[in-house]
Amino acid sequence: MNALAVIGRVVIRFLEHLGRVTFFTLTAVSHCVRPPIYPRLIGRQMINIGYYSLPVVGLTAIFSGMVLALQSYTGFARFNAESAIANVVVLSITRELGPVLAGLMVAGRIGASMAAEIGTMRVTEQIDALTTLSTNPYKYLIAPRLIAGLLMLPLLVLVADIIGVFGGYLVGVYKLGFNPSVYMSNTVDFLEPLDVISGLVKAAAFGFIIALMGCYHGFRSQGGAQGVGSATTNAVVSASILILTFNYIITELFFAV
Amino acid sequence: MSAPPKIHIENVCKSFGPKDVLTGIDLDVMQGESVVIIGGSGTGKSVLLKCILGILTADSGIIEVEGQDVNRLTANDRDDVNRKFGMLFQSAALFDSLPVWENVAFGLMQGRHMGRDEAKAKALETLGQVGLAKEVGELSPAELSGGMQKRVGLARAIAGSPEVVFFDEPTTGLDPIMADVINDLIITCVKDQGITALSITHDMASARKISDRIAMLHHGKLIWIGSAGDVDSSGNGFVDQFVNGRAEGPIKMELRR
Numbered sequence: 001m002n003a004l005a006v007i008g009r010v011v012i013r014f015l016e017h018l019g020r021v022t023f024f025t026l027t028a029v030s031h032c033v034r035p036p037i038y039p040r041l042i043g044r045q046m047i048n049i050g051y052y053s054l055p056v057v058g059l060t061a062i063f064s065g066m067v068l069a070l071q072s073y074t075g076f077a078r079f080n081a082e083s084a085i086a087n088v089v090v091l092s093i094t095r096e097l098g099p100v101l102a103g104l105m106v107a108g109r110i111g112a113s114m115a116a117e118i119g120t121m122r123v124t125e126q127i128d129a130l131t132t133l134s135t136n137p138y139k140y141l142i143a144p145r146l147i148a149g150l151l152m153l154p155l156l157v158l159v160a161d162i163i164g165v166f167g168g169y170l171v172g173v174y175k176l177g178f179n180p181s182v183y184m185s186n187t188v189d190f191l192e193p194l195d196v197i198s199g200l201v202k203a204a205a206f207g208f209i210i211a212l213m214g215c216y217h218g219f220r221s222q223g224g225a226q227g228v229g230s231a232t233t234n235a236v237v238s239a240s241i242l243i244l245t246f247n248y249i250i251t252e253l254f255f256a257v
Numbered sequence: 258m259s260a261p262p263k264i265h266i267e268n269v270c271k272s273f274g275p276k277d278v279l280t281g282i283d284l285d286v287m288q289g290e291s292v293v294i295i296g297g298s299g300t301g302k303s304v305l306l307k308c309i310l311g312i313l314t315a316d317s318g319i320i321e322v323e324g325q326d327v328n329r330l331t332a333n334d335r336d337d338v339n340r341k342f343g344m345l346f347q348s349a350a351l352f353d354s355l356p357v358w359e360n361v362a363f364g365l366m367q368g369r370h371m372g373r374d375e376a377k378a379k380a381l382e383t384l385g386q387v388g389l390a391k392e393v394g395e396l397s398p399a400e401l402s403g404g405m406q407k408r409v410g411l412a413r414a415i416a417g418s419p420e421v422v423f424f425d426e427p428t429t430g431l432d433p434i435m436a437d438v439i440n441d442l443i444i445t446c447v448k449d450q451g452i453t454a455l456s457i458t459h460d461m462a463s464a465r466k467i468s469d470r471i472a473m474l475h476h477g478k479l480i481w482i483g484s485a486g487d488v489d490s491s492g493n494g495f496v497d498q499f500v501n502g503r504a505e506g507p508i509k510m511e512l513r514r
Contacts, residue, residue: 128346134369
């Protein structure tokens with residue numbers, strides 16, 4: 001009986017949480033498409049998410065591309081299939097590693113900062129102050145971040161794709177001794193538009209998820225510094241899990257046989 | 258026939274889970290009147306203000322502003338009502354991402370769509386009214402002392418020429434001299450301009466100075482309402498204990514829950 005009660009409580013708490021996230025998402029999205037829109041705030045968030053995340057995403061991408069080329073060579077050399085390395089690198093980067101690694105890095109950098117900023121505003125009554133100044137917090141705080149996340153992650157991933165492939169090229173040509181023009185032609189010839197497009201769609205979804213989780217957990221934080229700390233942790237953890245979950249779902253949608 | 262009250266509160270109740278915070282509040286605040294609500298910590302004074310401002314929704318009861326029921330308004334209607342209000346928060350709740358002048362001008366630019374230059378001029382003029390130099394306008398809120406932050410908060414509350422101003426513990430955390438400065442500013446900015454004011458405070462010196470009437474909140478109800486001059490001879494044991502700050506009396510501090 002006790003076990004049933006525990007399970008029931010867990011299920012009810014989960015459903016409550018799911019309902020709150022759904023309501024928050026619908027409210028936030030409705031404010032994204034209704035005027036007034038704040039272009040200055042959207043622009044500021046786009047710079048924060050896109051421009052300032054470039055170094056961390058770029059470094060992640062180049063080293064991922066480099067290590068991918070090295071590891072692929074180790075494995076493929078056993079089957080005399082070294083020529084497939086360029087193909088493996090470009091497909092892995094554009095379809096999976098580019099969006100997922102960029103998503104996880106941005107979740108750590110931006111999701112945490114959004115949750116901390118909005119959470120601090122919540123516990124210091126700044127969000128209440130917005131309401132008293134006839135400014136809707138969803139419109140002023142949440143909508144610009146969601147729009148910026150949705151738009152900037154695909155651009156970041158596009159850059160990450162290029163840098164990642166370049167990392168593979170560096171290792172392939174300068175360490176493993178591939179002919180540069182052959183490596184490039186192998187990269188381009190086997191790449192299809194859908195490979196890139198699927199990665200960019202994933203990136204847009206991940207950008208939305210990162211901003212949503214950062215805003216949601218920040219908006220609901222309570223209890224001072226400890227509450228803001230928990231909100232930050234929850235934002236990063238939930239965004240990371242959702243990124244990996246939606247990565248599978250979108251892959252399934254695009255490439256299901 | 259007497260004029261209708263500016264704010265009419267009737268049998269307002271508010272609970273958080275099993276905890277009943279407000280259990281039937283009745284209060285009328287007349288045009289141009291300054292009413293102060295006193296009461297111990299955690300008795301629901303801030304909750305009452307937040308219910309009037311629409312930050313929280315009362316579970317039941319009537320809250321009217323100039324005869325209009327404001328308890329369950331749409332977001333747009335609530336913004337219209339809130340344009341009549343100004344609010345000084347206990348912690349000042351200044352937006353730390355904006356300079357001081359933009360904090361003061363925030364309601365003018367976002368809520369009333371005033372141009373940036375005009376709003377800045379009005380903000381600097383309002384800062385002057387609360388005794389702050391124009392140079393302060395360019396500082397960040399983090400660079401200000403607690404007293405200066407309260408003054409900026411007061412400037413933000415009155416910048417939009419509100420009809421009603423709410424003060425949440427306006428002198429808490431300030432030294433006695435600065436507290437008196439804030440009291441004088443409240444009288445100058447509010448009483449002399451005929452603005453209606455509803456304040457909550459623990460500070461009896463402040464309550465006596467800024468109020469026309471004082472009400473005491475205890476266990477979710479207003480147990481005494483009278484003129485400021487009668488508060489020392491109320492004949493109410495709860496009020497006497499609170500006003501004189503005695504540990505002994507009918508109010509028992511809940512040291513353990």
